[in-house]
Amino acid sequence: MAEAPFKVLGWCTDRKVIYYQHRQTGQIAYITPSAQATPLLKLAPAGFWESQYPGRLGTDWVTAASKVIESANKRGVFALDRVRGRGVWMDGTQVVWHLGDRLEVDGKQVGLIDHQSSYHYQRLPRLDIDPATAPLSDAEGALILQAVKAMGWSTPVDHLHLLGWVMLANVGGALDKRPVLQITCGFGQGKTYTLTVVIQPLLAGLAICESNSSEAAIRQTLNTDTLPALIDESEGEDQHKREGHLKLARLSFDGRATSRGTTYGKALTYAVRSSMALVGINAVIADPAGRSRTVVVGRQQLPQEQWGPVDRKLRELVTVKTGAMLVRRCVTHLPTLQANVATFRRVVEAQLPAGAAARAGDTYGALLAGAHLLLSTAQVDEAQALDWMDRVGWDAAAALGVDAAPEQSAAAEGAQCLAKLLSHEEQWRTADPEYGTGRITIRELLQLARSPSGADEAEQARTALGRRGIKATDHALVIANNAQLLAAIYNNTKWRSGGHVERLRDLPGADAAGPHHFKAMGTHKATTVPWAAAGF
Template sequence: MAKRKTINHAGVTGTRAVFLDAMRWIESRAIAEDPDPNFSRDGIKPGQWPGAPWDNLPPNCPVQVLGHNGDLIYCRSATGQLHEVERWDYPTLVKLFAPYINFLYWAWPGFGSGGKDADGQELPPIVKRVERDKAVTCLIAEGKRRGLFDPKKRVRGRGGWMAANGAFVWHSGERIWTVDSGLKLSCADPGEHDGDFYTKLPSVMEPWQMPVNILDTPASRILEDLKTWNWERPYLDPLLLLGWIGTAFMGGALANRPIVFTTGGAGVGKSTLHQVTEAILDDAVHALVDTTAAGIYQHVKHDSLPVTVDELEAKKGSTKATAVIELARLAFSGGKMARGGASHDGTTFQARSCFMFSAILHPPLAVQDKTRMAILNLRKLNKGHGREPVINDADGRMLLRQVMDGWTGFNTKILPDWRKTLHMAEFDARAISTYGTLLAAAELLVGPLAMEAIGLPVGDQHALAEMIQEATSVERAEQMEKWQECLEHLLAAPIEGYNGGQRMTVGSVLHEFENVGQTIEITRDKLALAGLGIRRAGDPGQGPCLAIPAQHPALGKIFQDTDFYDGGWINALKQGPDQVVLTKAPKNTKVVKISRVAKHCLLVDLGSYDAMMPKEQ
């Protein structure tokens, strides 16, 4: 269990940061004046501003109209929140303009008698009500003038984002934060910035007020704490998790958002790791347990804040965990999820959060899931091993400030260098995006010397590439492509028949043909039971060719409970390399007799397939 500790930050820098926090808090509580609606504002009498009552919005209007979409008008209320308005009435106007109600009355005044003075003389009329129809007409007309507004594309919630100029933006709910090239922190009110609308929301973590360098960072202490767990790869896994904490702040600013999944038996510290991570991220995380995909996107909405899900266990017959994994997969590249609604109106959700999961056994993962995540395996802790981590109250804010200060260097130097290293390690493009982003974020937080100290030879790119290649070889080997997965399923498939009392498989029949001297006639008869054919070596492949038709009842039975059902095996196999799957073989070689019936087949060169597979040591 992680302890959360409040500390006083000593020194001039720490004192300055605390002082700036206090000043910003005072400023945030200041509310602009809202004078009596009968008084003139900047010399303009009630209801007499240029363009009144509906040719344009009144000057300094606290409500911003963003645009329209069908019957909906989208507005930023006086408190900074997004409203989509279809029904217009007085309560709606009050919700939009509060707490500046007097402005509403001043802009569209309904006058009434001012009464009489002590001498019985008529006094000037005074504002007594709102001319609701005029106000509504003005707001709707402005929405139409502004044009179409799509909240699914333009609205940004809390978390990290990238501005149009490439700068990093942190939306804390009540403020938008940026750091300039001189490392000066500035903030602005939520609203429309560079074509995107940042809606005002309940406040979460704000960045540390002063720059944070490698010497002052809490990341070094956090890394030391992470090293006390019993990792399968102690020189790599703590850095990957630390890197994920860095990417958790980046969120929507990243092109790809890596997933981490911690696994291990009871008592290895998975839940404690979640508690440590959540203590660092504080209120800037959606921390959930045993949830559903629908529950996640109802919590996240437009945020790019990270999501942690503890105890995402594999449960037979349940698709709940699979749907959550699918959502994280979409979030990796910012893909959209569309769902139908009860009123036949479709809803679209775009996740741009980094996900962290844990389980004793992770749910079944497809190749497309594995390539987007780093699986971090934990082992039993030895008695007396480790210590209780202590998270200081400012740790997360300081890490966030590091991310903001180092964003340009991360994109222009650190991440490209890691991409080059992992390319040398023969990672594919998606694995480079996953591991490269995590390791680059770790380097941003602790620097290369700390990575050297944990055991990664960061200063020697070739040695580093070899080490990471070896460290991830097992999990990358599990990330086989679909064509290979399909072929391996077929080779392991049982055949309806026995040979010497042993149940035959497609692979065992081929082994007897290639290594035991079984004749091609016997081999052809056995394979025909599985709906397959065979061609000799050299006709046309380097080795014997397995002939696979697009349709056959026996093949349909073999693939019925897989992703390759109903002839899908052909489409999968066609994705294989040309030297293995002979799609360009002569037409006459593709026609093979199976149980006396001539079938047009896809040919798989078993000799070339064996040559590209890892050799047994």
């Protein structure tokens, strides 16, 4: 019997359709079984059916359909979650690189339909990369590290974290954990440059790039792919969209499947195994659990005379061609990377302060293993990993910062909650240009309210603050617990509905207070925050 130009994959769960994969196109689709010719012609041309199932008056379509149904019965139920898109995967012990129109399995080219596996790799648009590209050398990796290090960073290890993320992102689908990268810096300080000149080329131009997109749009764009996802303009101003990005990042960290209800009565189940990078100016991660999955890096601007040579060197070294060589290095040495991730995780866990999130070991261990792969393809033991970390200047307490201990994490979240309040702007009428023309922040109103001069203006400031449930006393800042008074400030944040109360009390010296009178709004229970803790 001639080889069929299709492969029957099995039934859907309610036995209404049969899934198949076409040998020529590599695409996965389905038919509704029927004794008519039309469904079967999707699987193979008329000549195939006529030669295999001849009848007195042409093709015996009943027998042909029966054979297809019999094949589906043998295969059982086809699970859509066994379909894999483009990117790098582990298939048992094999490294599978899905290039869109073909596979590379353990370094050898294999047809999409010819790979023997319980997973199914369907044809998708071809990735613009040549798998025969030579891998990046250790020396070339060292040059990239030095060039990126010279860009100017908020901390001495930010460049290691960023490059470690890039190395992991190239093979994200094959990893157990995928740390999230958050790039945060002020306007005009280089976040877009970092994204377009450094990260995108080092990912060989293969990343999915989204700007100000919703979680659903990003998830649907990725579909079954495990290509890296770069999400620009992930800003705190749009709290709903920002929470969606953080949810997607949380799901991608360990790749677990999740389900949601649909209007047609069946749950939609999906899993995300792409490495995520979020980019934004006002991009707070208030949840300590979210921060333990995320590494935050920030840029620090260099003087122009220093920046010129750095920029020229980066543009010379960091190209899409370099990125293709980097991807090739990651795929070729994936087993070494996986082994080193486990080793670095144990070393990092041994350095974590008591009470620190255990997940931080997964996050920073993976990032360090990725950065190490940029410089060396050697598999290391714990002593060698620790020695390398000492040489590059990585220390857990310094790298984790306020996330090192839970009480510090709580205080950090309290500080973020307070910062949101202090930066909120109100309408204000004043002749003094020092305080703006028409709008003024809560912080500026508090400065006015505490001012010994300008009695009329100070009284106006106290009234404006009182309408928001805020009061300035001699010793502390007083904030009402009543959520309605602070709705304009916290409504679209995770501290809405009174959530600000507990977070503010995490600040040093903050405490519950009895009833306080707020100008124009009456008496309410409140929370006091010492002026020092509030930054005054």
